[in-house]
Amino acid sequence: xxxxxxxxxxxxxxxxxxxxxxxxxxxxxxxxxxxxxxxxxxxxxxxxxxxxxxxxxxxxxxxxxxxxxxxxxxxxxxxxxxxxxxxxxxxxxxxxxxxxxxxxxxxxxxxxxxxxxxxxxxxxxxxxxxxxxxxxxxxxxxxxxxxxxxxxxxxxxxxxxxxxxxxxxxxxxxxxxxxxxxxxxxxxxxxxxxxxxxxxxxxxxxxxxxxxxxxxxxxxxxxxxxxxxxxxxxxxxxxxxxxxxxxxxxxxxxxxxxxxxxxxxxxxxxxxxxxxxxxxxxxxxxxxxxxxxxxxxxxxxxxxxxxxxxxxxxxxxxxxxxxxxxxxxxxxxxxxxxxxxxxxxxxxxxxxxxxxxxxxxxxxxxxxxxxxxxxxxxxxxxxxxxxxxxxxxxxxxxxxxxxxxxxxxxxxxxxxxxxxxxxxxxxxxxxxxxxxxxxxxxxxxxxxxxxxxxxxxxxxxxxxxxxxxxxxxxxxxxxxxxxxxxxxxxxxxxxxxxxxxxxxxxxxxxxxxxxxxxxxxxxxxxxxxxxxxxxxxxxxxxxxxxxxxxxxxxxxxxxxxxxxxxxxxxxxxxxxxxxxxxxxxxxxxxxxxxxxxxxxxxxxxxxxxxxxxxxxxxxxxxxxxxxxxxxxxxxxxxxxxxxxxxxxxxxxxx
Numbered sequence: 344x345x346x347x348x349x350x351x352x353x354x355x356x357x358x359x360x361x362x363x364x365x366x367x368x369x370x371x372x373x374x375x376x377x378x379x380x381x382x383x384x385x386x387x388x389x390x391x392x393x394x395x396x397x398x399x400x401x402x403x404x405x406x407x408x409x410x411x412x413x414x415x416x417x418x419x420x421x422x423x424x425x426x427x428x429x430x431x432x433x434x435x436x437x438x439x440x441x442x443x444x445x446x447x448x449x450x451x452x453x454x455x456x457x458x459x460x461x462x463x464x465x466x467x468x469x470x471x472x473x474x475x476x477x478x479x480x481x482x483x484x485x486x487x488x489x490x491x492x493x494x495x496x497x498x499x500x501x502x503x504x505x506x507x508x509x510x511x512x513x514x515x516x517x518x519x520x521x522x523x524x525x526x527x528x529x530x531x532x533x534x535x536x537x538x539x540x541x542x543x544x545x546x547x548x549x550x551x552x553x554x555x556x557x558x559x560x561x562x563x564x565x566x567x568x569x570x571x572x573x574x575x576x577x578x579x580x581x582x583x584x585x586x587x588x589x590x591x592x593x594x595x596x597x598x599x600x601x602x603x604x605x606x607x608x609x610x611x612x613x614x615x616x617x618x619x620x621x622x623x624x625x626x627x628x629x630x631x632x633x634x635x636x637x638x639x640x641x642x643x644x645x646x647x648x649x650x651x652x653x654x655x656x657x658x659x660x661x662x663x664x665x666x667x668x669x670x671x672x673x674x675x676x677x678x679x680x681x682x683x684x685x686x687x688x689x690x691x692x693x694x695x696x697x698x699x700x701x702x703x704x705x706x707x708x709x710x711x712x713x714x715x716x717x718x719x720x721x722x723x724x725x726x727x728x729x730x731x732x733x734x735x736x737x738x739x740x741x742x743x744x745x746x747x748x749x750x751x752x753x754x755x756x757x758x759x760x761x762x763x764x765x766x767x768x769x770x771x772x773x774x775x776x777x778x779x780x781x782x783x784x785x786x787x788x789x790x791x792x793x794x795x796x797x798x799x800x801x802x803x804x805x806x807x808x809x810x811x812x813x814x815x816x817x818x819x820x821x822x823x824x825x826x827x828x829x830x831x832x833x834x835x836x837x838x839x840x841x842x843x844x845x846x847x848x849x850x851x852x853x854x855x856x857x858x859x860x861x862x863x864x865x866x867x868x869x870x871x872x873x874x875x876x877x878x879x880x881x882x883x884x885x886x887x888x889x890x891x892x893x894x895x896x897x898x899x900x901x902x903x904x905x906x907x908x909x910x911x912x913x914x915x916x917x918x919x920x921x922x923x924x925x926x927x928x929x930x931x932x933x934x935x936x937x938x939x940x941x942x943x944x945x946x947x948x949x950x951x952x953x954x955x956x957x958x959x960x961x962x963x964x965x966x967x968x969x970x971x972x973x974x975x976x977x978x979x980x981x982x983x984x985x986x987x988x989x990x991x992x993x994x995x996x997x
């Protein structure tokens with residue numbers, strides 16, 4: 344087509360300083376012309392207003408509640424922090440004085456053992472490290488069980504494809520596709536068009552970022568097979584390439600048992616991870632004749648941005664949806680994807696609230712929201728955050744969302760006092776008594792994410808089958824069965840929420856239908872906190888890399904990476920004072936004078952995050968990343984080494 348000079352009309356130029364985008368729209372009135380839209384990306388300049396500023400005490404609204412008493416008396420005094428506000432800061436680490444705090448370690452336990460300080464406070468990162476190991480083990484066990492089959496609870500994915508292959512016969516256009524999938528599972532079946540089968544395998548295996556098992560999928564050969572098999576079945580078919588999906592849909596529609604097992608598998612992963620970003624074969628079975636027009640209509644009805652069909656569709660995510668809107672023509676060289684995601688969340692363009700059909704990943708990422716937007720947390724008026732502390736939580740968000748995504752990497756596109764005490768004991772210096780880094784909203788949202796997962800799995804799989812499964816690790820199964828450990832993780836995070844709320848003088852609250860045994864959950868969390876450094880999960884290597892995007896034109900792959908664990912300082916003091924009264928019940932609540940307040944100093948362990956672009960359409964296993972990290976040592980050296988790493992590797996057939 345050619346644009347006519349007479350027909351051109353400039354409609355709009357829209358520039359967004361916060362996100363750094365310009366959108367040009369050119370329209371015409373002439374029938375021989377067309378409309379085009381171009382999006383340009385400009386990296387945000389340093390002149391933009393810094394969204395991170397110290398909180399103002401005047402903005403904090405608190406109310407004194409005489410009944411909200413800390414269950415831990417102090418020096419003969421009852422403590423009431425309902426009207427208190429605690430200030431959190433992370434003082435600058437001076438390399439010439441505290442260089443040892445900047446050293447990167449492979450795990451939280453390794454960092455703790457190297458530094459050996461009684462000042463350590465369980466950080467959000469460290470507690471999340473516990474959750475990460477459980478989450479990986481659970482997902483690995485479920486993926487592996489569904490792949491191989493779990494009695495009547497989960498019909499084997501391989502068995503499903505084998506049955507479909509027998510149904511369509513050797514001459515179907517879908518046969519080479521099914522045969523290729525089964526070959527990845529170690530099975531050889533009859534196929535007339537061997538060349539088509541080999542082409543499908545070669546196209547899949549030659550791009551590491553699609554086919555190379557990463558994350559926990561390198562733990563054993565069955566998990567490696569599971570990754571390649573299910574990733575291959577995520578390959579999509581466009582509206583001009585419908586022979587294979589149409590044949591598969593027809594076979595499913597003709598066999599109620601096959602269709603029911605397929606529908607159950609599709610529904611399962613839409614909840615275990617997230618809703619799908621493309622159509623599945625179920626959509627085609629509901630059409631009289633699957634064609635381009637019908638599929639386009641269904642995509643509009645489902646509000647899907649990508650109008651293709653897949654056997655096992657990939658799951659969507661808020662970050663993927665954002666990046667597809669921002670960069671429809673590919674990633675600019677200078678783009679900061681994490682920065683773009685954070686700006687979009689802060690601006691409200693991306694809402695992390697789980698959607699009505701959202702999966703576990705939606706709930707997990709929503710739990711991280713208040714690390715970025717503390718004003719949305721229930722503890723907002725109880726904590727006075729400095730700019731430096733907000734930056735620390737920003738870095739925590741980056742690391743934790745990276746770890747969350749890596750778990751889902753296969754499925755994502757990309758007591759009573761009775762004794763009398765002295766009437767008025769001396770009042771000791773008062774300082775915040777934190778048992779964990781204060782993040783109640785994160786803890787309770789994570790507990791609710793586990794509740795969602797538990798309800799879903801009990802419905803989809805059943806309690807008894809879950810009791811026969813154990814989460815996996817790189818060296819074998821976890822000790823406790825999945826049903827019991829999932830219940831424990833739910834109770835642990837509810838307990839951490841209750842304890843964290845009490846630490847800052849906030850009342851824990853629950854939904855009307857939320858069944859929480861407060862005392863039991865509190866005890867579970869207290870026991871874990873007391874022995875956290877003995878938890879084997881905290882000895883696991885935290886260094887992971889997850890591909891977030893790849894550009895086949897420029898032949899580059901961009902990764903989010905956690906490079907290791909280091910320590911930082913956390914300082915907590917009362918910006919608005921607390922109230923006390925003698926334990927013997929005499930007197931009334933009285934305000935503690937500022938002269939009697941002291942700061943509390945802690946060390947916390949945090950993850951080091953980086954976003955790195957590597958040449959080639961590559962994938963990187965945990966082992967490959969960790970070898971580079973061990974060799975390079977520092978963050979700067981690791982990033983430089985990754986930039987120079989050999990990225991010419993290609994996938995190999997199993």
